[in-house]
Amino acid sequence: MRSAPTILHLDMDAFFASAEQASKPSLRGKAVVVGGLGPRGVVATASYEARVFGVHSAMPMAQARRLAPNAAYLVPRFGFYRSISEQVMGLLRALSPLVEPLSLDEAFVDLEAGGAAWDEESARLAAVKLRTDIRAVTGLTGSVGLAASKMLAKIASEQGKPDGLVVIDPGSERAMLGPMSVRTLPGVGPATGDHLRRAGITTVEEIVEAGEDELVRLLGKAHGHGLYAMALAHDERPVVAERETKSVSVEDTYDVDIHDRVRVGLEVQRLADRCVRRLREAGLSGRTIVLKVRRYDFSTLTRSETLRGPTDDQAVVREAAARLLEAVDTTGGVRLLGVGVSGLADYTQEDLFAQAAEERAEVDAGVVEEGEDRSVEVREEPAERRWVAGHDVRHEEFGHGWVQGSGLGRVTVRFETPDSGPGRVRTFRVEDPALSVAEPLPLVSGGLAGV
Secondary structure (H helix, E strand, C coil): CCCCCCEEEEEECCHHHHHHHHHCHHHCCCCEEEECCCCCCEEEEECHHHHCCCCCCCCEHHHHHHHCCCCEEECCCHHHHHHHHHHHHHHHHCCCCCEEEEECCEEEEECCCCCCCCCHHHHHHHHHHHHHHHHHHHCCCEEEEEECCHHHHHHHHHHCCCCCEEECCCCCHHHHHCCCEHHHCCCCCHHHHHHHHHCCCCEHHHHHHHCHHHHHHHHCHHHHHHHHHHHCCCCCCCCCCCCCCCEEEEEEEEEEEECCHHHHHHHHHHHHHHHHHHHHHCCCEEEEEEEEEEECCCCEEEEEEEEEEEECCHHHHHHHHHHHHHCCCCCCCEEEEEEEEEEEECCCCCCHHHHHHHHHHHHHHCCCCCCCCCCCCCCCCCCCCCCCCCCEEEECCCEEEEEEEEECCEEEEEECCCCCCCCEEEEEECCCCCEEECCCCCCCCCCCCCC
């Protein structure tokens, strides 16, 4: 391990919920829960005000509503969060070429590799400046941990939440880790934690006292060796700038089980189209098409088909997903569907001349018109316009606002912006022509637009 705490871990504080509070003045200081709002939705992020009531990530939304009935419940705006994340990651990359993003709101940085730090003092100064810059650019806060290894830097940032900075000095790791719960260590989830507790091991120091042989006996060779090393604060993993993408996938959970086989097929086609769009946006293609089906009884089936070469062709992915669906019994109902592509490459192996000939044949046969976009989704027109809770709208007279709720042919909008005070609430007919969907506003004046 290093002799200086030059590995930094940044974790934005309650990221989705904090972004919503910054965007909506009326929600600042109040309980906010972001996630799927349907009967089977789960919490993506809860603000610290909501966590007081016991609400946390991955909790069923129905349970969250029981715990915090007066909280604001919003549907995620991932494009908005992604734009803020890009600003934050840009600040990190200005510190070092070695930035390892773990998610939209979390990353490791090797400060030494970028010359931004070489000892504790310079590392602390870099971290203080980073937190100041993040607040200035995004209006949000992040917690930072500094240590000589990735594991310890992540533990430090968790200790610093919210909006804190914690430095673990090299040489103090064992003393710091000793009294902590075994659940503090990476890879120790509820099942492993319970297994260790039954063996009388509840703290990190007790892992060390038990010894490596006992851990191997309890947990198996790989897990036992790895956990014992972590308990001794040994972690030699480097910060890796590029994490290899192994697959691209999309999935949807449905509020009501789908029984109609035709509807299931249409949903699979729609998911295939979304998956292909993500592939193309990433400049990737793949050889293996994967279909995921979770049935009414929670049983989950996965089927896959491997093609002769990588593709990002919408029709090819659609057809493969449809073939995979034919082998799955959906009689009792489907609660989740997913389509993915793995075996990724940054090129395709299509016979371009044959493909062009096929398209020309379709044009000649009148199947498609010259110049027609063959990737347009086929979708049913909704009976009424859909307004999503928490998403941005604009009214010709009242300006920018966000949807508080909708139903029974009405939509309620609060008109406010990140720079205004709490705004007024007004209700409109869902088909009001003066009301339209809008893009998110930047949280800080002069910042980037949300999408």
